[in-house]
Amino acid sequence: MSEARAFFDAGDATWPAARRLDHGPWTLREGQGGGKRVSAATACGAIADADIPTAEAAMRAMGQRPLFMVRAGEDDLDALLAARGYGVVDPVTVLSAPITRLTDVPLPPVTAFCIWEPLAIMTEVWAAGGVGPARLAVMDRAATKTGILARWNEKPAGVAFAAVHEGICMVHAVEVLPHQQRQGVATWIMRAAAHWGAAQGADRLSVLCVEANTRAQALYAKLGFAPVGRYHYRQSPE
DSSP: OGGGGGHHHHHHHSSSOOOEEEEEEEEEEEEEHHHHHHHHBBEEEEEOOGHHHHHHHHHTTOOOOOOOETTTTTTHHHHHHHHTOOOOEEEEEEEEGGGGSSSSSOOOOSSSSEEEEEEEHHHHHHTTTTOHHHHHHHHHHSSSEEEEEEEETEEEEEEEEEEEETTEEEEEEEOGGOOOSSSSSHHHHHHHHHHHHHHOOOOOEEEEETTTTTHHHHHHHTTTOOEEEEEEEEEEOO
C-alpha cells in the first residue's frame, strides 16, 4: 500500500471529513451525511479482532453505522470483518495519470469554467446526480479547490469538483446531464481539471472510480489513467 499512500492521503485532503481523529489503531471520520469516504474508519496500525468493537462503538457514538475502508493489502482486516458478517460494498479503483496527458490540448472557448463558489446551475446539476448539501459541505472544507462547469451545445452540460494536495489534483463528483452525455463532455471536464491542477503546481491527476462503473472506467483508461490503488468498504450487517 506504500505506493498508493500519497493518493489515499490526497483523497482525505481533497474530500475531507467534518472531523477526523486517531482512536487507538484506527483513524475515524465523522461524515455528517457526506457519504462513505468521509464516514469510514481506516486502520493506522496492526489490527486485532478485539480492536473492532472499539471502532464500532466510536462510530455509533457519532450516529454512524459502522463502516470500514479496506485498502489493498489489508487482507487480515478484511478477513476479521468478513468473519463478523460485514459485507463488501463499492469496490473502488484509484486511477492516476500524468497531468500533462490532459493539458496537451487547449480548452475550446466557453467549453469549461473553473468557478468557486458554485453557481446555482452547478448545485442543480449536482443535485440531479444525487450530490446534495452534505456533499457540497465536504467540498467547501477542502483547501485548494475549484468547481468545474462544462457547457456543450451552448447549454450547461456537466459539473465536477477538483482539489489539490501535495502535487495530486483529485477530481470528484463528476456529473454530466443525461441529454449531454456521449458527446465528450466528461473528457473536457477532465481536461479542464488538468489545466487548473497544473496551474496549482500539481503533476498528477487522479480519480476514485467505483469498479462497477464500467463506462467511467473505460473513459479514464482511454484518457491514459492507470490503477495506483484499490479499496472497498465493509459495512456492518446491522
